[in-house]
Amino acid sequence: MVELRAYAKINIGLQIVRKRDDGFHDIDTVFHRVDVYDTIKLTPAESGVTIKCDTPTIPTDDTNLCARAAKALLDATGSTKGVHILLEKRIPVGAGLGGGSSDAASVLTGLTELLHLTISPDELAQIAEKIGSDVPYFLRDGSAYAKGKGEILSYFELDLPYWIVLVYPGIHISTPWAYGRFEFNPQLPIHNLQKLLLEHKALPVRWVNSIRNDFEPIVFEAHEEIMRVKEVLYRTGADFALMSGSGSSVFGLFRDERYANECADFFSKRYPTYITQPGWNPA
Known part of the structure; x- marks a missing residue:
């Protein structure tokens, strides 16, 4: 089993720069982690992805970002193995704290470790970006100046x-x-x-x-x-x-x-x- 803490972030400033042709918006913001976290526990399974959460209002089907992250990673690496995800929520939902994105990033890094998957950091970031614009930020520690949709990151202390x-x-x-x-x-x-x-x-x-x-x-x-x-x-x-x-x-x-x-x-x-x-x- 692999257990991880998925920390929340705050935005220290959020400037909306422009609306893009694809309907998204370019932003300038600084992501900075704070001391509140969800707990992710990953257990290997023979096949498939299952989720259990201690908060009844959190979906545990394919719409859950953790499920999407796990399935995308397994598909990208060609793995036939599976995982059971236990999600203990502490970060509020719909609060502007990136809880779901942090959870998804933790699944990507934790599942890579759990199943000894071979994937480069760039490939992992590409998967993360498809799940959510701010998911790539949570793949690394530290604060980051974020541009684009939030996926263009410059980490700094x-x-x-x-x-x-x-x-x-x-x-x-x-x-x-x-x-x-x-x-x-x-x-x-x-x-x-x-x-x-x-x-x-x-x-x-x-x-x-x-x-x-x-x-x-x-x-x-x-x-x-x-x-x-x-x-x-x-x-x-x-x-x-x-x-x-x-x-x-x-x-x-x-x-x-x-x-x-x-x-x-x-x-x-x-x-x-x-x-x-x-x-x-x-x-």
Whole structure:
């Protein structure tokens, strides 16, 4: 058996650059992992792919990204073996945290190890991209500046000296719904997010007016509760706060441990809330 932790990510900034001819959108964003994870347990089987999940609302048929990942990998390598996948969910669904994509990537790497499959990193990334635009990111550790649909990745070290308080308001946001309501504004500048993060890491107040999430106006208009979470993060001492992905999770960066813990305690009475220590990384 192989057991893996599939960590969530946050988007530190999300700029929608343009709508492509194929209907997708090009984005600029920074992916950064946080300390909340699903657990994936893989057991070899004679043939086929089966899934069991501890969350009843998660599908366990061919629509599950883990199943798609396993079948695509077995087909690509010509393996006749199978696998049973046990999925223990902790990352909220529809929260902008990439839980399903992280799970799928963990299946790709874990199944390669479990069945001793021969496949190159580039081939594995190609399979990952077909499953989801942000799945390739989770194949490697570290933070990454992502472009294109999210599959063009430049990994870099981002050691954040802040407590990250992550709040999930319990509202499921559909990414296609959010993209469908986005209206491109050519007057909005496209910043180099990696450069901004690294140059002003010690002074995140500089990020407040420069780093944005283009989905926030759309989501906040439809769900004021999510906007209020961001406002409360700032009121309770966050140096920087932003919605992750298409929502609905919102995170705040805190210099002060006491403020971070007090904020997390406040939100945890109502919402699933997670805290990541300064400098944390999955390794």
